[in-house]
Amino acid sequence: MHKEVDYIIVGQGLVGSWLSYYTLQAGKTCIVINDSHTPAASSVASGVINPVTGRRIVQTWMIDTFLPFALSAYADIGNQLKTTIVKEAPVVLIHPSAQMQESFEYRYHHDNVYLQKYKAEDVKAFMHTPFGTGQINQSVWIDLNTMLTSWREKLIDHHQYVDERFDMEDLKLKDEGVEWKGIQAKRILFSDGIGSMQNKYFKGLPFAPNKGEALIVEIKDLPNQAIYKHNLSIVPWKDQLFWVGSNYEWQYEDAKPSIAFRTKMETALTQLLTIPFKIVDHIAGLRPANQDRRPFVGMHPAYNAIGICNGMGTKGCSLAPYFAHALIAHCEIGTPIHPEANLDRFKLSLL
Ligand SMILES: Cc1cc2nc3c(=O)[nH]c(=O)nc-3n(C[C@H](O)[C@H](O)[C@H](O)COP(=O)(O)OP(=O)(O)OC[C@H]3O[C@@H](n4cnc5c(N)ncnc54)[C@H](O)[C@@H]3O)c2cc1C
Missing domain, CATH: 3.30.9.10 (D-Amino Acid Oxidase, subunit A, domain 2)
Structure with missing residues (x-):
């Protein structure tokens, strides 16, 4: 296969779906590599966004920002897929x-x-x-199964999806970008859930699945x-x-x-x-939870073509659209990533 794309995205759970969505929204090209035989947290999740949490019933982290963003994102992807993805419940x-x-x-x-x-x-x-x-x-309910299946079908229709297990052995680093099995890309983004724990570039992150x-x-x-x-x-x-x-x-x-x-x-x-x-x-x-309960979002401090969007823990439905958007905006126009989610906080363990 010979092809040039802007992004290779590994994994098509919630995060990979949103990364590919925002890549295409930005007018860029992508190919998503997803092994549909590897279990995805997203396909067993209940799909609930609950604005409060815990025994003290306190508001969840930054919910005033994430909830409106998520509502509009799921409504938009639903419109594209001609189906209803999000319901108030x-x-x-x-x-x-x-x-x-x-x-x-x-x-x-x-x-x-x-x-x-x-x-x-x-x-x-x-x-x-x-x-x-x-x-x-x-609170809202997201129909994750419909979203993931319909988005995958759309990617397949546009030749943007490969159903295959990604193996790091197949990745070549180039002077500019990366190459995987003949596909050249400016960047590769990992959204393979707990798979990233074995990733040689990101295994220093404090995952706590x-x-x-x-x-x-x-x-x-x-x-x-x-x-x-x-x-x-x-x-x-x-x-x-x-x-x-x-x-x-x-x-x-x-x-x-x-x-x-x-x-x-x-x-x-x-x-x-x-x-x-x-x-x-x-x-x-x-x-794919982690010790400090905040996502891992950003590009590797030593390899600027390799990035990650992960660590969504129990809150993937509200966090994934926001941080997938943030990572693509960061790559394309340099928008800073929220410091509590920014990969930079683990710079020392990644170098
Ligand atoms: C029981 C349960 C209930 C939950 N309920 C909720 C809820 O109500 N609300 C909420 O917000 N969150 C909930 N969550 C958490 C939510 O599921 C996660 O935060 C979210 O799904 C993580 O998405 P992800 O895309 O990072 O990972 P995943 O969904 O795990 O996706 C990773 C993808 O990468 C693929 N992959 C992995 N390795 C490779 C490889 N080597 N090559 C190619 N592809 C690969 C996998 O096949 C998968 O498709 C729940 C989780 C569980 C387990």
């Missing part, structure tokens, strides 16, 4: 304990932006609510316009199927679904729901 909180109920009440009365009261009667027909309920507004699992459950009588959050989350997936999860395992033997998780979720669902449910699938993946 309030989070209905089913407080799992008296402490969480108190925490909600506290936040509701202090610095409240996103919380509102929710009538427990509205879910009582489906769930046990001994500690009451609450609601988070401005964690495993997450989910059940796909049919709950015929549950309204699918909201996300329900207890100790577990129940997220509309497709028709009357719901995504139910998750967990954060820092020590794991493999990335496969485990019996322990299935049993735990099944028990939790039985205790929470008052209506029947049926488990139809069980999925698992590795989140």
Whole structure:
């Protein structure tokens, strides 16, 4: 294959999809190399952007910037793909304990932006609510499977996608740019999720991946316009199927679904729901998380044709569009990358 492009992009999860999207938006050319047989965190994620987090129900990092950016980005890519990718879906909180109920009440009365009261009667027909309920507004659900599949089809139609495992042995560094299997590029950007942990240029980054699992459950009588959050989350997936999860395992033997998780979720669902449910699938993946909980975005300090956009952790849906855009803008017009996400903070470990 002989070809010249502006960018080679490795990986087509959320990040690689957005990198290729913004490359093309900038009027540049790209080829995406993605091994569809390597599991992607993006294809098991529930697709939720929740503006608040944790037991104290505080706003997530820079959500005032990321949320509007993400809403407009997912709407735009949906328009290009002629489908709806993003939907507003309030989070209905089913407080799992008296402490969480108190925490909600506290936040509701202090610095409240996103919380509102929710009538427990509205879910009582489906769930046990001994500690009451609450609601988070401005949360959204992204249909990741539709987005990733449709974007891949578009790349394939335009001869911009290669389904192959990228091997570093095949990459040649040139005076200007790089070459991979006869394809010349000005730059190569890595968005291969946890694959980057083995990348000789980026293995010095403090990756701290964690495993997450989910059940796909049919709950015929549950309204699918909201996300329900207890100790577990129940997220509309497709028709009357719901995504139910998750967990954060820092020590794991493999990335496969485990019996322990299935049993735990099944028990939790039985205790929470008052209506029947049926488990139809069980999925698992590795989140490309890192120790300082901020993404890795930028070009290598010693090799200016090699870059990375990674480390999205638990927040890929909100972070990926923003930081993919930031990296392409940085490459094309020199826009600085936000210092908390900039790769420069690890310069010493990369040299
Ligand atoms: C159970 C679970 C639930 C989650 N829920 C949410 C959520 O609700 N909201 C949210 O914001 N985030 C969520 N996340 C986190 C989110 O999934 C990640 O932040 C995000 O998907 C990371 O995207 P990525 O593109 O960096 O990596 P990935 O999605 O892992 O993509 C990497 C891609 O690179 C490819 N690849 C890897 N190695 C190679 C190679 N050598 N050659 C070619 N291709 C390669 C893989 O096939 C894959 O397609 C969840 C994660 C999990 C596991």
